[in-house]
Amino acid sequence: MKIIISLSLAIVLVSCGQGNNDMATLQHQVDSLQKQLNHTYKPGLGEFMMGVQEHHAKLWFAGINQNWPLADFEVHEIGETVDDIKQYCTDRPEVKSIGIIDPAISSIDAAIKQKSVEQFKKAFTDLTNSCNNCHKDNQHGFNVITIPTGLPVENQRFKPGQ
Ligand code: HEC
Structure with missing residues (x-):
C-alpha cells in the first residue's frame, strides 16, 4: 500500500513538473510574440x-x-x-x-x-x-492646409466618366 501511495505521489509530482515546463514554454512563446508585436511597423x-x-x-x-x-x-x-x-x-x-x-x-x-x-x-x-x-x-499651426491650387497627381482623371 505504502509503495502504491509513494508511486502515485511520484507520478503526480512528475506530471506537475511537466505542467510547469509547459507553462514555461507557453510563457516564452507569449514573451516572444509580445516582442514581435512591439517591433511591428505601425504608421505614425x-x-x-x-x-x-x-x-x-x-x-x-x-x-x-x-x-x-x-x-x-x-x-x-x-x-x-x-x-x-x-x-x-x-x-x-x-x-x-x-x-x-x-x-x-x-x-x-x-x-x-x-x-x-x-x-x-x-x-x-x-x-x-x-x-x-x-x-x-495642437501646436502644429505651422502645418497650414489650403484649398488645392493644382492637381495632386497627373495620372488620374477627375472629370466624371469611365
Ligand atoms: C487631431 C486633430 C487634427 C486634425 C482634425 C487634422 N490634423 Fe493634420 N495633423 C495633426 C497633428 C497633431 C499633426 C502632426 C503629426 C506629427 O507629429 O507628425 C498633423 C500633421 C499634418 C500634416 C503634416 C504631415 C507631414 O508629415 O508632412 C498634414 C499634411 C496634415 N496634418 C493634414 C491634415 C488635413 C488635410 C486635415 C483635414 C482634412 C488634418 N490634417 C486634420 C492633427 C490634426
Whole structure:
C-alpha cells in the first residue's frame, strides 16, 4: 500500500513538473510574440496625415468636377484614415481633438448627396478650416492646409466618366 501511495505521489509530482515546463514554454512563446508585436511597423500620426492630405486634395478636384462617386469615395477614405488614427495613434493625446472635422465631413456627405457644387465648396472650406483649427490647437499651426491650387497627381482623371 505504502509503495502504491509513494508511486502515485511520484507520478503526480512528475506530471506537475511537466505542467510547469509547459507553462514555461507557453510563457516564452507569449514573451516572444509580445516582442514581435512591439517591433511591428505601425504608421505614425504624421504618415496618416499625409494620406489625409492626399485624399483632401483629390476630394476637391472630384467635387468641383462634379464627379460625385469619386468625391464620395475620397471623403470615405478620409473617414477611414481618421478611424485608423483613432485605433493606432492612441499614444498621441492630440487625437482627442480629431472629432473637430466630423461636422464638415457630414456637410460634404450632404453636398455629395445633393450633387451641389456650391454646397460642396462651402463644406470643403469648412473642412479645410477644421484641419487648420486642429493643427493650431495642437501646436502644429505651422502645418497650414489650403484649398488645392493644382492637381495632386497627373495620372488620374477627375472629370466624371469611365
Ligand atoms: C487631431 C486633430 C487634427 C486634425 C482634425 C487634422 N490634423 Fe493634420 N495633423 C495633426 C497633428 C497633431 C499633426 C502632426 C503629426 C506629427 O507629429 O507628425 C498633423 C500633421 C499634418 C500634416 C503634416 C504631415 C507631414 O508629415 O508632412 C498634414 C499634411 C496634415 N496634418 C493634414 C491634415 C488635413 C488635410 C486635415 C483635414 C482634412 C488634418 N490634417 C486634420 C492633427 C490634426
